[in-house]
Amino acid sequence: MTAVDPAHLAAKQREARRAIWFTRINKADAWFSVLGLAWIAPLIKALAGDNPRGQLKDVWRLLGVPLLSIVVFLMLWSTLAPKVVTSLGAIPGPVAVWTEAKGLHHDATVKWEKQAKFDERLEQRNQRLIDAGRASEVKDIAYTGSPTYYGQIWTSIKTVFFGFLIASAIAIPLGIAAGLSPTANAALNPLIQIFKPVSPLAWLPIVTMVVSAVYATNDGLFSKSFLVSAITVTLCSLWPTLINTSLGVASIDRDLISVSRVLKMNTYTKITKLVLPSALPLIFTGLRLSLGVGWMVLIAAEMLAQNPGLGKFVWDEFQNGSSQSLARIIVAVLTIGIIGFLLDRVMFAMQSFFTFSAQR
Amino acid sequence: MKKLVFSLLASTLLSGPALAQMLDLEKDELTFGFIKLTDMAPLAVAYENGYFLDEGLFVTLEAQANWKVLLDGVIGGQLDGAHMLAGQPLAATIGYGTQAHIVTPFSMDLNGNGITVSNEVWAQMKPNIPTDTDGKPQHPISASALKPVVESYQAAGKPFNMGMVFPVSTHNYELRYWLAAGGLNPGFYSPDDTSGQIGADVALSVTPPPQMPATLEAGTINGYSVGEPWNQQAVVKDIGVPVITDYELWKNNPEKVFGITEAFATENPNTTIALTKALIRAAIWLDENDNANRAEAVEILSRPEYVGADQDVIAASMTGTFEYEKGDIRDVPDFNVFFRYNATYPFYSDAVWYLTQMRRWGQISEPRDDAWFDKTARSVYRPDIYLRAARLLVDEGLASEADFPWDSDGYRAPTPAADVIDGIPYDGKAPNAYLDSLPIGLKSDEPANG
Numbered sequence: 001m002t003a004v005d006p007a008h009l010a011a012k013q014r015e016a017r018r019a020i021w022f023t024r025i026n027k028a029d030a031w032f033s034v035l036g037l038a039w040i041a042p043l044i045k046a047l048a049g050d051n052p053r054g055q056l057k058d059v060w061r062l063l064g065v066p067l068l069s070i071v072v073f074l075m076l077w078s079t080l081a082p083k084v085v086t087s088l089g090a091i092p093g094p095v096a097v098w099t100e101a102k103g104l105h106h107d108a109t110v111k112w113e114k115q116a117k118f119d120e121r122l123e124q125r126n127q128r129l130i131d132a133g134r135a136s137e138v139k140d141i142a143y144t145g146s147p148t149y150y151g152q153i154w155t156s157i158k159t160v161f162f163g164f165l166i167a168s169a170i171a172i173p174l175g176i177a178a179g180l181s182p183t184a185n186a187a188l189n190p191l192i193q194i195f196k197p198v199s200p201l202a203w204l205p206i207v208t209m210v211v212s213a214v215y216a217t218n219d220g221l222f223s224k225s226f227l228v229s230a231i232t233v234t235l236c237s238l239w240p241t242l243i244n245t246s247l248g249v250a251s252i253d254r255d256l257i258s259v260s261r262v263l264k265m266n267t268y269t270k271i272t273k274l275v276l277p278s279a280l281p282l283i284f285t286g287l288r289l290s291l292g293v294g295w296m297v298l299i300a301a302e303m304l305a306q307n308p309g310l311g312k313f314v315w316d317e318f319q320n321g322s323s324q325s326l327a328r329i330i331v332a333v334l335t336i337g338i339i340g341f342l343l344d345r346v347m348f349a350m351q352s353f354f355t356f357s358a359q360r
Numbered sequence: 361m362k363k364l365v366f367s368l369l370a371s372t373l374l375s376g377p378a379l380a381q382m383l384d385l386e387k388d389e390l391t392f393g394f395i396k397l398t399d400m401a402p403l404a405v406a407y408e409n410g411y412f413l414d415e416g417l418f419v420t421l422e423a424q425a426n427w428k429v430l431l432d433g434v435i436g437g438q439l440d441g442a443h444m445l446a447g448q449p450l451a452a453t454i455g456y457g458t459q460a461h462i463v464t465p466f467s468m469d470l471n472g473n474g475i476t477v478s479n480e481v482w483a484q485m486k487p488n489i490p491t492d493t494d495g496k497p498q499h500p501i502s503a504s505a506l507k508p509v510v511e512s513y514q515a516a517g518k519p520f521n522m523g524m525v526f527p528v529s530t531h532n533y534e535l536r537y538w539l540a541a542g543g544l545n546p547g548f549y550s551p552d553d554t555s556g557q558i559g560a561d562v563a564l565s566v567t568p569p570p571q572m573p574a575t576l577e578a579g580t581i582n583g584y585s586v587g588e589p590w591n592q593q594a595v596v597k598d599i600g601v602p603v604i605t606d607y608e609l610w611k612n613n614p615e616k617v618f619g620i621t622e623a624f625a626t627e628n629p630n631t632t633i634a635l636t637k638a639l640i641r642a643a644i645w646l647d648e649n650d651n652a653n654r655a656e657a658v659e660i661l662s663r664p665e666y667v668g669a670d671q672d673v674i675a676a677s678m679t680g681t682f683e684y685e686k687g688d689i690r691d692v693p694d695f696n697v698f699f700r701y702n703a704t705y706p707f708y709s710d711a712v713w714y715l716t717q718m719r720r721w722g723q724i725s726e727p728r729d730d731a732w733f734d735k736t737a738r739s740v741y742r743p744d745i746y747l748r749a750a751r752l753l754v755d756e757g758l759a760s761e762a763d764f765p766w767d768s769d770g771y772r773a774p775t776p777a778a779d780v781i782d783g784i785p786y787d788g789k790a791p792n793a794y795l796d797s798l799p800i801g802l803k804s805d806e807p808a809n810g
Binding site: 317319328 | 389413416418420421422425429432436438573574593662668
């Protein structure tokens with residue numbers, strides 16, 4: 001009988017538990033990085049006692065430095081901004097912008113109350129119509145007041161995703177075709193080269209005219225302004241996906257193609273089983289770029305065409321020229337930036353989820 | 361409890377004659393466009409005071425980027441109607457610019473504009489302006505005080521640029537009127553040259569209203585003609601000085617109109633009457649009890665979704681005063697007229713005046729006889745719709761019989777010479793004779809050519 005040192009055994013078990021614990025942390029770390037929270041894992045590890053000095057160095061790099069740079073930015077902003085005096089007063093600093101952000105939230109709550117009142121009135125009206133025997137005239141009518149700031153954000157997000165989905169639905173199949181067949185590639189290439197650099201502001205008048213002509217009734221599923229913005233987004237965000245997809249498909253391993261020949265795969269199976277999986281990382285890179293482009297384009301399109309959304313908010317405030325306008329525009333700029341960042345993260349998360357690349 | 365209060369409130373608001381006499385509406389969800397200017401007030405008031413809802417109309421108001429976008433919106437059907445420059449429905453109907461038959465059952469206001477010059481130009485003009493006994497510049501200021509300044513620019517080989525909001529805008533014609541009355545040529549249009557700068561002493565170009573102060577500040581233009589609050593904004597921001605209001609140019613001149621397409625008016629006759637009723641009520645509210653409601657109107661207009669400028673800037677003109685040079689505040693009780701003096705009635709003579717100005721500067725390139733002016737005015741201005749709406753309001757007890765010109769033939773009494781800055785009287789029934797009486801501009805038989 002070998003006497004086992006109980007202390008040693010306990011230590012061993014502790015070691016094993018720690019190992020499991022760390023595996024879990026490492027696994028979670030992949031997801032934290034996707035969400036842009038890469039600093040959490042080293043922090044936990046440091047707390048768990050794994051090389052605290054090294055881990056804290058990571059925490060400093062992943063959390064401390066970014067925070068410090070934000071603080072430096074805010075300090076520069078608040079000292080430099082008051083020095084630029086425009087016709088609307090000095091450029092607002094961070095404090096004024098924060099006050100205005102709270103003001104916008106307050107505006108939104110006031111508007112929600114108004115909307116509740118409106119809905120109440122509408123219900124009353126409909127009830128009266130029913131009582132008067134005119135039930136056929138009862139209608140559900142959307143609130144007619146001006147949208148809240150949150151409403152504008154939501155409109156922009158819906159529009160960008162709608163345009164982006166149409167763009168993807170067009171770009172991925174075309175990209176696959178161009179990647180598989182040199183003939184298709186030769187046909188598409190000049191069009192890509194010519195249309196890719198076109199600015200959204202040039203597309204907009206054409207899209208507006210075409211939508212007005214084709215979508216004559218304005219009481220369909222979508223409003224005209226929504227379609228105009230979304231289609232402009234489509235036209236501009238098509239290209240990165242298209243180019244990356246064709247590149248990804250074209251650079252598929254030759255051996256795999258040979259295997260598909262040996263197995264006598266039909267085209268459909270070949271695309272779904274071989275081409276797509278191996279091209280997926282590049283397709284996703286294209287999609288991420290497309291969504292980023294789409295978001296930028298959307299704001300410009302909304303500003304120019306006065307279509308509802310964040311772009312219109314910015315333009316309206318520019319035109320208002322009140323003493324709060326500049327601060328409100330800066331709130332919108334920060335919102336646009338943060339949402340753009342979040343959209344990119346969403347795409348990155350989807351990429352990590354669907355592909356088996358080393359990036360995971 | 362809250363819900364109970366709301367429903368009580370709603371039922372009181374909806375009870376009474378409003379619904380009982382509600383017209384059989386062809387279309388009850390409407391979108392109207394407007395430009396951020398104080399004279400869109402009837403629209404904001406009709407919305408905020410619930411006059412549209414009283415008529416069963418569910419209206420959405422949308423600010424537009426500029427007059428071109430707004431006009432295209434109405435023609436393309438994205439907008440059911442809009443706050444328009446009086447020249448827009450006329451020009452569209454006769455096919456100058458975009459061709460479309462647009463009509464107006466409601467004139468939105470009288471006066472409300474001003475001409476502003478930059479501080480630098482003002483300093484150069486000031487020596488040419490006689491002063492009152494108290495040392496202040498004597499108003500109205502003629503463009504003849506600007507003439508030496510423009511000549512000094514010409515001598516230095518620099519263009520003298522001024523901004524207006526749209527080629528067929530009131531502001532373009534008012535600025536041209538003022539310049540011409542002071543002996544300066546604002547330039548002509550022709551079918552080949554639509555810049556409007558043929559033979560011009562002063563080069564006029566288009567800038568959207570809210571951008572005027574910024575453009576002046578940037579030095580792109582030396583002055584501009586625009587509606588409120590963008591003249592007072594220049595004073596507040598200390599970048600320019602309003603030299604004259606349109607009230608001093610032509611006392612109680614017609615301004616904006618509410619425009620809808622002819623097709624909309626034909627397809628939705630009851631809706632058209634209902635929206636006209638709501639707008640007339642709003643105009644009455646804006647002027648009643650000697651402008652008693654103006655402070656409240658200023659608060660409504662200052663909200664970001666309407667004009668959005670600071671309250672004190674909007675109040676400067678809306679409450680009956682006007683600040684010229686900083687500190688020089690004068691009473692102009694009729695600066696903004698929304699209902700008095702039959703402001704809301706769409707007079708043919710107002711339309712004819714705009715047509716004479718299009719003819720005077722060559723936008724209408726060929727000579728036209730007096731009958732043509734009358735016919736065109738009648739196809740755009742629709743007092744028949746206006747009077748039907750007014751009759752309903754009187755019957756409902758919401759307006760008084762005496763406030764409307766029931767028996768008018770659609771022409772205002774001729775404007776006497778004393779009411780116009782250059783002392784040239786205007787009679788809407790004799791447009792060609794009027795054209796011949798203006799010293800600068802195309803004569804009645806003179807075609808435009810570049």
